[in-house]
Amino acid sequence: MADHILTQNLALDQEADRVLKAQRRRQIIGATLRYGVLTVVGLFMLYPLIWLVGASFKPNSEIFAGAGFIPDEATVAGYVQGWQTSTPYTFGRFFWNTFLIVVPKMIGTVISCTAVAYGFARFDFPGKKILFASLIATLLLPNVVTRIPQYLLFRDLGWLDTFLPLWVPSAFAGDAFFVFMLVQFLRAIPRDMEEAARVDGANTWQVLLFIVVPLLTPALISVCLFQFMWTMNDFLGPLIYLSSVDKFPVSLALKLSIDTTEAFEWNRILAMSVLTIMPALIVFFVAQKYFIEGISAGGVKG
Amino acid sequence: MARLQLRNLEKDYGGFKAVHGINLEVADGEFMVLVGPSGCAKSTTLRMIAGLERITGGEIRIGDDLVNDKAPGERGIAMVFQNYALYPHMKVRKNLSFGLRLKRRPAEEIEQATRDVSNILEIGDYLERLPKQLSGGQAQRVAVGRALIKKPQVFLFDEPLSNLDAKLRASMRVRITDLHKQLKADGLQSTVVYVTHDQTEAMTMGDRICVMKEGRIMQVADPVTLYNRPANAFVAGFIGSPEMNLIDAELSGNRLVIGTQTYDLSPDIMARLSPKTPKGVTLGVRPQHFAVVGPDAENALEGRVSHVEFMGHEVYLYIRIEGQQIIAVVSASNYDRSKINGDLIRLAPQPQSAHLFDRQSGENVSLADIQ
Numbered sequence: 316m317a318d319h320i321l322t323q324n325l326a327l328d329q330e331a332d333r334v335l336k337a338q339r340r341r342q343i344i345g346a347t348l349r350y351g352v353l354t355v356v357g358l359f360m361l362y363p364l365i366w367l368v369g370a371s372f373k374p375n376s377e378i379f380a381g382a383g384f385i386p387d388e389a390t391v392a393g394y395v396q397g398w399q400t401s402t403p404y405t406f407g408r409f410f411w412n413t414f415l416i417v418v419p420k421m422i423g424t425v426i427s428c429t430a431v432a433y434g435f436a437r438f439d440f441p442g443k444k445i446l447f448a449s450l451i452a453t454l455l456l457p458n459v460v461t462r463i464p465q466y467l468l469f470r471d472l473g474w475l476d477t478f479l480p481l482w483v484p485s486a487f488a489g490d491a492f493f494v495f496m497l498v499q500f501l502r503a504i505p506r507d508m509e510e511a512a513r514v515d516g517a518n519t520w521q522v523l524l525f526i527v528v529p530l531l532t533p534a535l536i537s538v539c540l541f542q543f544m545w546t547m548n549d550f551l552g553p554l555i556y557l558s559s560v561d562k563f564p565v566s567l568a569l570k571l572s573i574d575t576t577e578a579f580e581w582n583r584i585l586a587m588s589v590l591t592i593m594p595a596l597i598v599f600f601v602a603q604k605y606f607i608e609g610i611s612a613g614g615v616k617g
Numbered sequence: 618m619a620r621l622q623l624r625n626l627e628k629d630y631g632g633f634k635a636v637h638g639i640n641l642e643v644a645d646g647e648f649m650v651l652v653g654p655s656g657c658a659k660s661t662t663l664r665m666i667a668g669l670e671r672i673t674g675g676e677i678r679i680g681d682d683l684v685n686d687k688a689p690g691e692r693g694i695a696m697v698f699q700n701y702a703l704y705p706h707m708k709v710r711k712n713l714s715f716g717l718r719l720k721r722r723p724a725e726e727i728e729q730a731t732r733d734v735s736n737i738l739e740i741g742d743y744l745e746r747l748p749k750q751l752s753g754g755q756a757q758r759v760a761v762g763r764a765l766i767k768k769p770q771v772f773l774f775d776e777p778l779s780n781l782d783a784k785l786r787a788s789m790r791v792r793i794t795d796l797h798k799q800l801k802a803d804g805l806q807s808t809v810v811y812v813t814h815d816q817t818e819a820m821t822m823g824d825r826i827c828v829m830k831e832g833r834i835m836q837v838a839d840p841v842t843l844y845n846r847p848a849n850a851f852v853a854g855f856i857g858s859p860e861m862n863l864i865d866a867e868l869s870g871n872r873l874v875i876g877t878q879t880y881d882l883s884p885d886i887m888a889r890l891s892p893k894t895p896k897g898v899t900l901g902v903r904p905q906h907f908a909v910v911g912p913d914a915e916n917a918l919e920g921r922v923s924h925v926e927f928m929g930h931e932v933y934l935y936i937r938i939e940g941q942q943i944i945a946v947v948s949a950s951n952y953d954r955s956k957i958n959g960d961l962i963r964l965a966p967q968p969q970s971a972h973l974f975d976r977q978s979g980e981n982v983s984l985a986d987i988q
Contacts, residue, residue, distance in 0.1 A: 507702035510669050515716035515767070516690030525715075529706040 371585040378581050393582030394590075401572060402560050406587055409568035416481045416553075416564055417546045423486025424493055424542050425535055431488040432497030433523055437509070447498075453491045458551075466555060480556045481549075485542070493538045500534040501527070536605035544595045565591045619680055619693075619770035619808040620645050621666065627674030628661055628832075635661050636832040638675060643771075646801050648794075648809045650823030654855070655814060658832040660775055663812045667696050667773050679770055690719075695764035696773040700780055701756045703748035709759050710744040716767045734762045737796070754785045761793070774811040778818065786818075794822050816856050820844070828852045850979040853901045853972060859933065862943040864900040865976065873900055876939025881916050883968035886983045890973070894982045901972035901981075904933070907945040907964040909952075917965040936962060 358365075362384075369384030371393055377386065398406045434440075435447055469480040488494055504527075512526045528535070550566045557563060563571060569591060572584050599606065621643040628636035635658045643649040651659040664670040666677055668689035677684050684692045695716075703712050710731060711718075717727045735741040738758045748756055757777060764772055774793075778786045800807035813819055819826045820840045828835045828843070828851070836848040847853035853861045866873040866880070871887050873880045880900070910917050920938035932952045934945045945964055973983040 505700070505702075507698050507700060508704055510667075510689075511696070511698060511702040511763075512704070512715070513669065514667055514689045514694065514696045515763075516688075516719045517715075518688070518690075521719065526704060529704075532706075 367585055368589055371582060371589045373582060375580060375582050378585070390582075391586075393580075393586035396580065397572070397583030397587040397590075400568065404561060406565070406568065406590070408561065409563055409565045412478075412562055413547060413564035413566075416478050417543055419478075420482035420485045420546055421539050421542050423482060424488075424490060425538055427486055427488035428490065428493040428497055428538060429528065429531065429535065430523070431494050432501055433527055435494070436498045436501035437506070450491050450494060454495065462551075462555065469556065475556060476558050476562065477556075478562070481546075481552050490542070493542070496538065497531065497534055500531060504530050533605050533608040536602055537608075540598065540602055540606050543598060547591070547595050619806045620678075621649075621771050621808060621810065622678040623662070623666070623675065624678075625675035626662065626665060626672060626677065628658070628665060628670065629673040634832065636665070639829075639832070639834050641827060641834065641837065643808055643810060646807045648797050648811065648822060648824040650819040650826045651810065651812045651829060652814065652816060652819040652826055652855075653829035653835075656831070657829040659812045659814075659829050661832075662829070663696075663773055663775055663810060666771070666810060667694055668692050690716075693770035694773055695767045695769035695771075696775065697757075697760045697764050697777045699776045701748070701760040703751075703756055703759055703763075705748050707747075708744065709740065709746055709748070709751070712748065712759060713744075713762050713766050716763070730766050734766045737765065737799075738762045753781050754789065757781060757789060758792075761796070765796075768806060770806050771808045771810060774809065776813055777811075778813070779815070790818060790821060816858065820856065826856075828855060846981070846984050847901075847972065848981055848984070850899055850901065850974040850981070853974070853981070857903055859904050859944045859946065861901050861903050861972075862945075863974070864902070864938065864941050864943060866898055866900045868894060868896050868898050868973075873898070875900070875918065875941075878918055878939060880918060880966070882973075883971075885969060886971065886973060889983050891982070894973075895975055895977065897976040898982065899974040899976050899979075900966075901974055902943075902966040903970060904944045904946040906967040906970040907947070908967065909934075909945070909947055910963050910965045912963060914963060914965060917963040919961060919963050922960045922962050934962065936964070938964075 366382070366384040369386060370378050372389045372391065373386040374388060374390055374392065377388070400406055400409075435443065435450075465480070469475060472479075474480050474483075508526050508530070509522050512522045517525060548566065549564075550570070553564050553567045554570075557567065560571070565587075569584065569587055572587065573579055621641075623639055623641040625638040625640060626636055627634070627638050639662065641649075651662060653659050661670055665672045666679075668684070668687060672685060679693055689696075703709075704715065707715065713731050713734060714727045717730060722730075731744070732741075735744060738761060740755065740758050740762060743751060743755055743759070748759070751759065757780075760777070777793075778789050781789060797807055797809055811818075811822060820843075823840060825837060825839050826843055827837045830851050836843060836852045838846075838848075843852060843856050847856065847861075850863055854863060864875060866875045868874075868890075869879075871882050871884075873882060918938050920936040920943070922934055922936050923942075924935035926933040926935070927949070929949065931946050931948050934947065936943050936945060971983070972981055974980065975982050
C-alpha cells in the first residue's frame with residue numbers, strides 16, 4: 316500500500332518536473348525570439364545614426380566606399396576642419412546663435428503657455444469656447460500658408476535678419492500645441508488644491524505660481540524639451556528670416572558648408588551633424604523621466 | 618463674535634436653481650451640521666460661505682461683516698476638504714504654514730503656530746514628510762491643522778471623514794468634537810459648519826443640525842428634537858437608523874384606516890390634530906417603537922414577516938402590512954418566535970412615539986407647537 320503511494324508520488328513528481336521544464340524552455344525560447352526581433356529591428360532603425368557617427372571619423376575618400384560604419388583609418392580631421400568652417404566664424408558661433416534663439420523661446424513659451432492654459436482650464440469668460448476652438452484650429456493649419464503674411468508682418472516691423480521673428484511669437488503663446496497640452500494636463504488635476512490655496516488667502520497669480528506651476532512641472536519640462544528639440548532642428552524659420560552669416564544657427568550653418576564648397580567635404584558635414592544632434596540627445600536622456608511623465612498627461616496623483 | 622448668518626441665500630446655475638433662498642443662523646461657537654442626501658446643495662451652500670462659489674442672491678454675514686463679495690482669503694474662514702487637498706509638493710510643515718506665509722507673518726510666529734497645532738493634532742513627527750507619505754488619517758489631521766493654524770472665525774468642513782475607513786472615521790469624529798470643545802473652553806473662535814451625508818456623524822457631532830433637501834432647509838434643530846419631533850416626513854425618514862416607517866393611511870374620525878385594518882389614534886395625538894388635517898396621512902413609527910403583541914391584543918397591526926435579520930443585541934423584522942414594507946426592531950432578549958403565528962405577526966406602535974404626516978405636503982401634523 317505504502318509502496319503503491321510512494322510510486323504514485325514519484326510519478327507525480329516526475330510529471331510536475333517535466334511540465335515545469337517544458338514551461339521554462341518555452342519561456343526561454345519566447346524571450347530569445349522577442350529580444351532577437353527587437354534587437355534586429357532596433358538596429359535597423361538606428362543604423363543611419365550609427366553610420367553617421369562612424370562616418371564622421373572616416374577620411375573623405377572612405378565615406379562612400381561602403382556601408383560599414385567602422386572607419387579603416389579613424390581621424391578627427393572632419394571635426395577639426397568642420398569646426399573652423401569656410402566662413403570667418405567657427406562653429407561655436409553658430410551654436411551660440413542657436414542658444415540665443417532657443418533660450419528666450421523656451422522661457423517665453425513656458426511662461427506664456429502656462430498663463431494661457433491656466434486661463435482656459437480654470438476660468439469662465441465670455442467667448443471662451445470660440446477662442447479655444449480657434450486655438451485648436453490653428454493646430455490644424457499648415458505652417459506654410461501663414462509664412463508669407465508672417466514674413467510681410469515681420470518685414471514691416473523691421474525684424475528681418477534678427478532673432479525676434481524666431482522666438483517672439485512663441486513668447487506670446489503662439490504654439491497652440493503646447494497650450495493644448497497644458498490645458499489637458501491641467502484638466503486632470505483636481506481643483507481642490509487651488510481652492511484650498513484661495514481659502515488660505517492666495518490670489519489668482521499666487522495660486523498659479525505656488526500651486527499650479529509646481530503641479531505642472533512634469534508637463535512644463537516636456538514643453539521645454541519639445542521646444543528645445545524643435546527649435547534646434549528648425550531649418551525653414553532661420554532660412555527665411557536670417558540673411559547674415561554671423562546670425563546663422565547650427566541648422567543653417569550645416570547647409571552652409573554644403574553650399575559654399577564646390578567639392579563637398581562630407582566628413583566635415585557629418586562631424587558637425589554629430590555635434591549638432593548632441594545637445595538634443597543629451598538633454599533628452601537627462602530629462603527622459605519627466606518627459607514621459609509629462610506627455611502621458613493625466614498621470615497625476617490626486 | 619463669529620456668528621454666521623445666511624439670508625435668502627440663492628444659487629442659480631444658469632436656469633437651474635440649486636439653492637432656494639435659505640435662511641440660517643449659526644451662533645458663535647456653535648457646531649452646525651448641514652446634512653442631506655447627495656444633491657441637496659449642502660456642499661454648494663458651504664462653498665458659497667467659503668467664497669468658492671459665487672452667490673446669485675441673498676447675503677452672507679460672518680461676524681457682522683457682509684462678505685458676499687469678499688475673496689475666500691478675506692472672509693476669516695478656514696476649510697477642510699473631503700480629499701484633504703494638501704499641496705502635494707510641500708512638506709507638512711509648509712502645508713500648515715502656507716496661509717501664514719502668504720500673509721507674511723514673522724517667522725517666529727509661524728514657527729510657534731506650527732508647533733502648537735502639531736502638538737494639538739499629534740502630527741509633530743510628520744512635519745518633514747510629503748503628503749503622499751502620510752496615511753489617510755494623518756493627512757486628514759494635517760488638513761485640520763491647516764485650518765486650525767489660521768485661527769479663523771468660522772471653520773468649514775466639507776465631508777472630511779468620508780474618505781476614511783469606518784474605524785478611523787469614528788475616532789476622527791471624537792477628535793474633531795473634542796477639538797471643538799477645547800477651542801470653546803479656551804475662549805477661541807470655534808464656530809463650525811460641517812457638511813456630511815452621514816446622519817450618524819450629524820447626530821453625534823452637531824450642536825444643531827440643518828437637514829436639507831433639494832436646496833431647501835427642511836428643519837434646523839438639535840439632535841434630540843430632530844429625532845423625537847421631526848418637522849416633516851423627509852426629516853423623519855432621513856434621521857434614525859433603520860429609518861422611520863412611513864405607512865400610508867386614511868384618517869377617519871379618531872382612527873386610521875390602513876387597507877383592511879384600523880388603528881385607533883391616542884387621545885394625545887387627536888388633541889393635537891387640527892380640523893383642517895387632511896384625510897390622506899402617513900403614519901410614522903420608528904422601527905424601535907413597535908411592540909410585538911399576542912393575537913388577542915387590542916389596537917395592533919397585523920403583517921407578514923418576510924425576512925428576519927439577527928444583529929446580535931437586536932433583531933430586525935421585515936414585515937409587510939397591507940402591502941407596505943416596514944421594519945420593526947425588537948431586542949434580541951424580547952424576541953419570541955412563539956408570538957409569530959406561522960409568519961403572521963401583530964405589532965403595536967407605541968402611541969406616544971407615533972407621528973402623523975400630511976401625505977401631500979409631508980408636514981408633521983401631530984406636532985402642534987412646531988411650525
